Amino acid sequence: MWNDYSEGKQTYKQLANKYHCSLRTIQRYIQKAPITQLKPPESKYLNLIIDTTFFRREFGVMVFMDTNSKKVVYYQIVKTEKDIYYKVALNRLREKGYVIQSITCDGRRGLLKDFMGTPTQMCQYHQVAIIMRGLRKKHQSQAGKELKEIAITLKNSTKNKFYLNLYDW
Structure with missing residues (x-):
């Protein structure tokens, strides 16, 4: 069930239908599931897509995904979207030995420049x-x-x- 929820991008309602139980039962199972650690990418070279999504006014998740491995390599819970959060996260990845080859982001003014010479572009959707x-x-x-x-x-x-x-x- 956890894999369906976390990797299959299933909603609680879809899982309740699939496993023939109530929505509340699904919520309890998901809340009790152990939090898994991110698996590091196999390559030290990263091409990142970075963005922050807000679910409530002051509750957002900043996510960095490597386009080569299609894996999330970094995430952080945030209250606001600030350029400094992105820069700190990129520095943490560099400290772990990753080489950031490119960044695709939503086009915030501060994000499209000043990333230590890393090629940066705005995503096509934005x-x-x-x-x-x-x-x-x-x-x-x-x-x-x-x-x-x-x-x-x-x-x-x-x-x-x-x-x-x-x-x-």
Whole structure:
């Protein structure tokens, strides 16, 4: 049950249906489960995706995942999202001997610079989200409609193809 919950990303309701018991029973089992330690990645070279997700106003989880191994290599419970938390976490990974080859993050101003020369980029989801915020759902102008179409192709385009689409637009 714990593996289904933690690795299979199952909700309490889905687990209750699968194991034919109440939602409360599932919650009790999960709360009693021992907390497992993160398994260190096999390679010392990391390409990280980093982000913080908030579940309540002052309860968030900052997560660092290695794209090569698809494993979480660091997490921390936080009350706010501050650049210093990310920098401290990166330093802890470096102190353990990991070489951080690249970082993909949500585009916070402080995160996209000053990571000790590590190549850093904004994730495509956040790039598209920023563009979409500036456009209406049903944009009136032809230019707005075209820009929306180009933005949607970002995740499937090569860098050159995307630049060409923008240039042609």
